[in-house]
Amino acid sequence: MPRRLASSLSDEVLEHVFSFIQSDKDRNVVSAVCKSWYEIERWCRRKIFVGNCYAVSPKMVIRRFPQVRSIELKGKPHFADFNLVPDGWGGYVLQWITEMAGAYPWLDEIRLKRMVVTDESLELIAKSFKDFKVLVLASCEGFSTDGLAAIAASCKNLRELDLRESEVDDSSVHWLSHFPETYTSMVSLNISCLGSGEVSFSALERLVSRCPNLRSLKLNRAVPLDKTANILRLAPQLVEFSTCTYSAELRSDVFSNLAGAFSNCKELRSLSGFWDVVPDYLPAIYSVCSRLTSLNLSYATIQSPDLIKLASHCPSLQHLLVLDYTEDSGLEALASNSKDLQELRVFPSDPFDAEPNASLTEQGLVAVSLGCPKLQSVLYFCRRMSNAALVTIAQNRPNLTRFRLCIIEPKTADYLTGEPFGVGFGAIVEHCKDLIRLSLSGLLTDCVFEYIGKYAKKLEMLSVAFAGDSDLGLHHVLSGCESLRKLEIRDCPFGDKALLTNAAKLETMRSLWMSSCSVSFEACKLLSQKMPRLNVEVIDERGPPDSRPENYTVDKLYIYRSVAGPRFDMPPFVWTKDEDLALRLSP
Amino acid sequence: MQGGGGGGSESGSMSTVSRDENMVVSSEDSSCPDESGLELGLGLSLGGGGGGGGGGRQGGGFKMHHVSKGGPYARILTAKDFPSSSLSSSSSSSSSSPSLSKANVTAGTKRTAESVAVAANGSSQVVGWPPIRAYRMNSMVNQAKVLTMENHKKETSMVENSSIGGYRNDGNTKLKKSTFVKVNMDGTPIGRKVDLNAHESYEKLAKTLEDMFLETAPSVNPSGSTALQLDMLNRMTRHSKLLDGSSDFVLTYEDKEGDWMLVGDVPWEMFLTSVKRLRIMRKSEATGLAPR
Numbered sequence A: 001m002p003r004r005l006a007s008s009l010s011d012e013v014l015e016h017v018f019s020f021i022q023s024d025k026d027r028n029v030v031s032a033v034c035k036s037w038y039e040i041e042r043w044c045r046r047k048i049f050v051g052n053c054y055a056v057s058p059k060m061v062i063r064r065f066p067q068v069r070s071i072e073l074k075g076k077p078h079f080a081d082f083n084l085v086p087d088g089w090g091g092y093v094l095q096w097i098t099e100m101a102g103a104y105p106w107l108d109e110i111r112l113k114r115m116v117v118t119d120e121s122l123e124l125i126a127k128s129f130k131d132f133k134v135l136v137l138a139s140c141e142g143f144s145t146d147g148l149a150a151i152a153a154s155c156k157n158l159r160e161l162d163l164r165e166s167e168v169d170d171s172s173v174h175w176l177s178h179f180p181e182t183y184t185s186m187v188s189l190n191i192s193c194l195g196s197g198e199v200s201f202s203a204l205e206r207l208v209s210r211c212p213n214l215r216s217l218k219l220n221r222a223v224p225l226d227k228t229a230n231i232l233r234l235a236p237q238l239v240e241f242s243t244c245t246y247s248a249e250l251r252s253d254v255f256s257n258l259a260g261a262f263s264n265c266k267e268l269r270s271l272s273g274f275w276d277v278v279p280d281y282l283p284a285i286y287s288v289c290s291r292l293t294s295l296n297l298s299y300a301t302i303q304s305p306d307l308i309k310l311a312s313h314c315p316s317l318q319h320l321l322v323l324d325y326t327e328d329s330g331l332e333a334l335a336s337n338s339k340d341l342q343e344l345r346v347f348p349s350d351p352f353d354a355e356p357n358a359s360l361t362e363q364g365l366v367a368v369s370l371g372c373p374k375l376q377s378v379l380y381f382c383r384r385m386s387n388a389a390l391v392t393i394a395q396n397r398p399n400l401t402r403f404r405l406c407i408i409e410p411k412t413a414d415y416l417t418g419e420p421f422g423v424g425f426g427a428i429v430e431h432c433k434d435l436i437r438l439s440l441s442g443l444l445t446d447c448v449f450e451y452i453g454k455y456a457k458k459l460e461m462l463s464v465a466f467a468g469d470s471d472l473g474l475h476h477v478l479s480g481c482e483s484l485r486k487l488e489i490r491d492c493p494f495g496d497k498a499l500l501t502n503a504a505k506l507e508t509m510r511s512l513w514m515s516s517c518s519v520s521f522e523a524c525k526l527l528s529q530k531m532p533r534l535n536v537e538v539i540d541e542r543g544p545p546d547s548r549p550e551n552y553t554v555d556k557l558y559i560y561r562s563v564a565g566p567r568f569d570m571p572p573f574v575w576t577k578d579e580d581l582a583l584r585l586s587p
Numbered sequence B: 001m002q003g004g005g006g007g008g009s010e011s012g013s014m015s016t017v018s019r020d021e022n023m024v025v026s027s028e029d030s031s032c033p034d035e036s037g038l039e040l041g042l043g044l045s046l047g048g049g050g051g052g053g054g055g056g057r058q059g060g061g062f063k064m065h066h067v068s069k070g071g072p073y074a075r076i077l078t079a080k081d082f083p084s085s086s087l088s089s090s091s092s093s094s095s096s097s098p099s100l101s102k103a104n105v106t107a108g109t110k111r112t113a114e115s116v117a118v119a120a121n122g123s124s125q126v127v128g129w130p131p132i133r134a135y136r137m138n139s140m141v142n143q144a145k146v147l148t149m150e151n152h153k154k155e156t157s158m159v160e161n162s163s164i165g166g167y168r169n170d171g172n173t174k175l176k177k178s179t180f181v182k183v184n185m186d187g188t189p190i191g192r193k194v195d196l197n198a199h200e201s202y203e204k205l206a207k208t209l210e211d212m213f214l215e216t217a218p219s220v221n222p223s224g225s226t227a228l229q230l231d232m233l234n235r236m237t238r239h240s241k242l243l244d245g246s247s248d249f250v251l252t253y254e255d256k257e258g259d260w261m262l263v264g265d266v267p268w269e270m271f272l273t274s275v276k277r278l279r280i281m282r283k284s285e286a287t288g289l290a291p292r
Helices: A003-010 A013-017 A022-030 A035-044 A058-064 A079-080 A094-103 A119-128 A144-156 A200-211 A225-234 A252-263 A279-289 A306-313 A323-336 A362-371 A389-396 A422-431 A448-454 A471-480 A496-501 A521-530 A578-585 B021-026 B050-060 B097-106 B133-154 B156-164 B201-215 B227-233 B268-274
Strands: A047-052 A068-072 A109-115 A134-138 A160-162 A188-190 A215-220 A240-242 A270-272 A294-296 A319-323 A343-346 A379-381 A402-407 A436-440 A460-466 A486-490 A511-515 A533-537 A556-561 B116-120 B122-126 B180-185 B190-197 B249-255 B261-263 B275-282
Touching: A022 A035, A047 B097, A068 A094, A079 A486, A079 A511, A094 A119, A119 A144, A200 A225, A225 A252, A240 A402, A252 A279, A279 A306, A306 A323, A306 B201, A319 A323, A323 A343, A323 A362, A323 B268, A343 A362, A362 A379, A362 A389, A422 A448, A448 A471, A471 A486, A471 A496, A496 A521, A521 A533, A578 B122, B180 B201, B190 B201, B201 B275, B268 B275
Parallel strands: A047 A068, A068 A109, A109 A134, A134 A160, A160 A188, A188 A215, A215 A240, A240 A270, A270 A294, A294 A319, A319 A343, A343 A379, A379 A402, A402 A436, A436 A460, A460 A486, A486 A511, B180 B275
Antiparallel strands: A511 A556, A533 A556, B116 B122, B180 B190, B249 B261, B249 B275
16 A cells, blocks of 8 residues: 555645645655656756756756746855956856746746856846746846846846846946836845946836835945935835935935935835945934844944944844944944844954954954844954853854854964964854854864864855864864865865865765865866766966976865766866866867 | 875965964964874775876875765875875874974965965955955945045035936046045054044044044943043034043144144145044143144
8 A cells, every 4th residue: 555655646636745845955855755756846846946057057957847937046156256266267157048048938037146147148038038027146247237128128027136246337228217117016126236327316216116016125326315215205115225325414404304214114124235324314214223123234334333322223133234343332232232133244344454443352242142142143254352252152152053253364363372263163063053154264273173073063064264284174074064065265284185085075065165275186187087976177377287296286176066067168277187188278 | 196195295375374373383272182093194096906097106005985974984094005105194183293284384384476465554465365255345445436426526416416317427536545544542452443534524533533532431321420521422512622622632643744743733625635544642742743
């Protein structure tokens, strides 16, 4: 009887059951039960997430999942955000769009991160997918307002257009005006990355006024303050809003207009922007502060007293992003006012100055850790830290899931004891059993990696810089961290041994990045030969690695698992096995 | 390539920015468990007989170790397995003077010229460090520029722009460099930075500095504070103590020629073009400065 159970349920019933299973992991498990479940599941999977666009080819995805409606792709490795990946490395989306245009006429959602998107790709999206609804381009580049104009003109049912942190070229086209007058479906619009020439304010106003479902609006910074009030009055139903530039001079008429407009917005829960804000304007938002759950002041150069005052009005805050101008005193005030805080990010206002320009130390973070019981996610830039502080944080906040600490000067030791931070980060990984993301900094020996390998069993992403003494450090991580998916390392003395010993581990991970470490090209070739399902890319702009002495180490190394084999769009500075090299060099 | 070698002794692009390189090489983390028993002398198997072009040069046979959950993670090779290796693997990697790790560390302290640039203020800058997104960095640079543009546009352009219906960069604004200057106060170790363009007068600047440096508690009703402090905290008065001489401190600035002057002598715009940094100086030390 049990053997026939799988086939005794009709396909339609199974499909209906599967429709309740949304997560990719669960779907993958379901598809592995038996052949018939695999078949049923693949026909009804609607959402695909590809964490590395080179891990699989579009044809393979289409072959297995013929009826996809929503796709998310990620391209360049994370360190591309910090200019460590040379231009032209890859991450092109055009081939994906071309293949999907033919195979998925009903595709309605495309989400891309760190990919190169061209106007051609955008035009193809605009004309291929009749019911297109969601376009998210996060940290993308390669397109201009021409491409946006095509989207605006053709996608009648577009609900979401989010260009967060992308680089958009200005082609001087009034792309916003390309939304026809009959278009009314916008729900979420994020154009905060656009420059001043790229948004016609009157077109924006008209668009906002005819989209009654608009919930999230993030303007670009060039929209002046007096216009902000107009926009808000047109869209009092907004839940998320990013302001634009505040002028440098307080004008009472502008202020009261703005305050009035904000007070109309009863649904507002998230505010960001605040570029160049002058503190005198902040009270204009006080009326919405009590309901705010998310506040991004990380572009606002306001000082601690104003921030303290603002924070005292926001008891419901769950997410706060802020500059180090907030200082320890600001964070202490936050700790006593905002008991629902889940996420804190503190960015440096002047990262390149050797001396601190704001009184922000480890004390601020300790205060928030002690005072905010729901704190889960931390990103903290500071100039000094102690093991004692880290231990305190770890013991008081075992519920931390993301902990990223950046002590600005590399290899800074514990300022109280002069010791490395093995004990401190060791406490973090030991106590925070659900930690999935960790970034290390400061003076670190191999010791910290032993702790990480021993305790960080749920860790999925680890970022390491200027740390460790030897291959043993890397070995601890690769052999101990069972859940590791992404490992990125720069400027550490990790070399061939740890890599080659743990070659098999690399197939269980999405990717490994190593730059300015001690890996030789020979080891890369060896790894590549023995592990055919890994793409081993040596990124080196200094010339063919083969032409240098044998023990010369590679500049950058990016290793990722792939079922698609080597990619065909590698630029000249990416080197792989000998055969490819010979092909490349032949005339 | 030597068998199992970590890139040999000539490798090195590990950038060392800290001035305390000695501490890096010699520091011990004494809380870490003793690792003297564990050596890392591992390599990759080439299957039967060495295979491939690189096989012969590897010297000796190696074994590939598959990582399995919970099982031992490596077969430890010792110096005997590498008869031709020039790397001594007899030391432990985490003790104070391991030859293997020392080779890596000292080799690694060579800094490649490309990846490090020394910034004008003397601190070394490494590519991509600190890890701040390019988007955010560009915003920080643009912040100063936009403030400059705003100042140029003050009264007239608001009206113009609303009639055009769009806000466009008029292209004839000059872009100045950053308007943040450092401020230090005698007796306070940590300096601050203040944006001069966010203030249009000496009074405003002095108020900001008083709030930053002379305020003892952030609360609105400080108990036990002196009359002087209460006065400063009171935002209704626009009267600056730093400027009128009634405080124990005076506000001074260093100009382009390197001279220290009392703030307030020259017109505000002229001050903006010549100020390099500010200092809140004890009155007793401010003798010999140009009088008001």
